Amino acid sequence: MRPEYWGEEAILKATRHKDRKLLKNFKMFLCPYSMEGFYGMTYDPQNLKEQVEFADDGTTENKVNVIRVIADYLRRFHHHSIKYILAEEMDEIYSFFNRTELLEKYKIRYVITVPAMWNSLARDSMVQAAIEATMIKENEVNQLLIISEPEAAALYCEKKFTEHLNSLEGNINDTNFIVCDAGSRTVDLVTFNLQVNEKKESMICQIGDGVGDTCGSTYLDPDFMPNLQGDTYYDIDLPGKGIINFTGDSTYRMANGNKTLRMKNQDMKEIIFDPIVNRIFALIDDQIKQASKMDSKIDAILMVGGFSQSRYLQKRIKDQYKGVCHVSVPFEGVTAISHGAVSYALNPRMISKKSAGQSLGLEVQAPFYKELTDSAEKKVIGPNGVAFERGRLDYFVEKNQQLEGDRRTVYMKDVFVQYPSAAIIAIFSCDSRTGANDRYVTDNHAKIMETKIIMPSVNKRDGDLVKFKVSLQIEHIGVSVTIECQDPHINEEVRKITKNQRSSLKIKPKYSLNVASSKQSLASYSNTGYLFSITETS
Template structure:
């Protein structure tokens, strides 16, 4: 049997995660996993991103998804813990951090355990569809999605979790809005988007909301490029849960704290499954529900507060007060993308609204009202658009030919001292080359907003001198970043922060390839020029060591 390849897409979410797959070359046969362990024959296109380590017979067992009881003190919102730079307002993530400390575990190892279980489930589904012999002999190409707004460190943490949890299969990481765009433009047919049009992808999920603005270079084959820097924030649907809990605490007063955890979980589950997903507005449309009942087992009757028989009445206006601040955050993000696109000379024609929260009728109507004159488009299967797009990326290859750098990237180095450019305080004497240099100067090789062509290598040129007697040919260079609009020259500027350390090991390079120099004191040293070639992908950065045009292998960055 010839080698067969199966494409697997994984959307590891803050509150829910999804998995889809298709045999290579058969995107029409794409299947979204809907049967999960512990779901008791209930189907769902996603599984809760919930984990717990339970001790049974003196052994620690990993439970996940529907296997975890709502009353269990479980790990939730783990995804947000992978990115330390995000100022999370999601309460469960804070509690999860405390649980991880007690378990003496870190977010990467737990995410690895969770991804391992997702892979086992999808392989089980493939075996049932295609047979054990086919699946055992197949190769797997796994496409994992991450938020576009995440830091490079967080993306690397996700990659490490995936490499451990998903085995040695081919692994590709892409941004969530990128995957959503691939699905949406193929799913919404016919549509009016054509060559030269500009559109915003708004991927509103459980925890994060990601936005990227693309222009269409070609509809068929699909070719897109970023026109402005993407944006986003922690303003997904999970933030509504936090606001609802604050609302219910205020409405019930001291009663809320007196309820059992089981009663509280039933109330929150009622909100999650019956109200949040069905809320469409405050009566402006005929199909809007104006009253909702919330189950609160054990709550005492209070007619003034609308509580009777273990139920509480909520008016649509009450629910709007929960939604509106989060919706306003999203509107602000969309407005910024449209404004920046216009400043760059692009007029946005459409907004593609995807993700779980992106399925909200209320969010859709609010964006319609806010951005009249721009088409708001919700694809079918908006909740699973990201994971479906991940499979399409693994099938058709990359459709995003260029992206915009979200920050400046550079290194701190010594430069020849120039009294007209450099302050005298940075002047240092190089005893080997016997010349003055300026230390702690920045050398920027990627500027914020710069166009990054997919797959194009950016060369970082380095130069070292090595003492022939005791010098080392292993060099460590710290990659630095800056989010300001302009990049400072002083390497100690407070806006500059470290990204990662890359190690260049030139010990395998034959010594006779290095130039030998001798200074006035007869001291001999090697002149060592080399390059680190940096390649930006959708959700990752790769480094390669090059000397005299010859590659000496990939370099792993330490974040």
């Protein structure tokens, strides 16, 4: 089933036609596990449907594929965007017939912001939706960048920091600030450290883990500012015909023919707003405690997102943390994430972290040991009868591992390949809260790189081991990998073939952690083992 209407039109149609199914909050299905682990919601599919009002009665004609639904929205957005950009901004005559030609002339790159707690699998699902929406081609995934919402907000705040924190004394080097992204449904917080060198060049580093809760403004009035002077009331317009046969209550009053609920401002504050605000306080306190454990002090809280414009929320946070840290609401706080995302697209760079936010591991062919019971189902037999483990990982960096302060740190592994087989190098990442450092490739691991190196014909015996060195470096934009053969005979042959233009069999692919990689493997496992006998996939 594909959506027929979107936005206000969809709500209107669903109201008028009871046989219509209304889909809401379906984006949550891309990362249901984060709903439980991060926001405290269940990831059971049936319960999640009820929590997010996902309409699906189980019949074939009404089955909903969430990626397809999101792709439908992105397709409409994509068509509208390119039509506006090409026709209005570039002054081109845009039509169906010259659309392809114009898209070749003007390369459009998208950057999508996602919730802080989305893992790599959820991000990859969003990329698949973008491919299905024809925003990008499957072989051009580098045209799509993905950045978390707090990171985008932090990049915006980095640019505007002096303006937002002009009340702070001294220079802003080594400043710790919390980005409080208060949205319609969720509130996400991440703490960052700002470093500014003598050349006025800045660098942002995330400290600690982000936190979040489902305490957004969906059911609150952002303009609410209680008047606690005297016996004042707050009016709430009720849907439909209002309340029938209302008998009266000391807390609530009815007006406008029982269509308006009048609630005391004090009760509105204590029953409706304060429980939400207190949950946000708990998130901020968590970030302050995390910083304290690292002997760091929070200097500022920057409020972004739609809910951050609530005058009542601003006042409560400023009052709560008066004397603790500065609280600032940037002028463009609602669009801070969008501004930061554009900044990221124009100058792609990664926000560094003091600890690894994900594991990065090399898939290796390790000897099989029957003493390790968890490896029994991974057993494969090579052509020489030797047993090996399949899907074994050897990590460059493990999740939560403390990282070196210098980004130029290079992590290295040695790989041995039997001549003349091709060298298949595959690197996986995982940012799952559980199992990120498992010994084997799991469903939570995402392949960020796979490359195949063909060895030239040299005077070697079949089965001789050829050594390759794999070096990995975490950079601003992603991961830089260098794979270089260490065998002198093969490297000598490479020099001959290239007429000394290359000194060794060496490749240096670069891969962004914020874009998807190909789902199709260059090699697959077979009963004869991996790397010993490679079964090519078409």
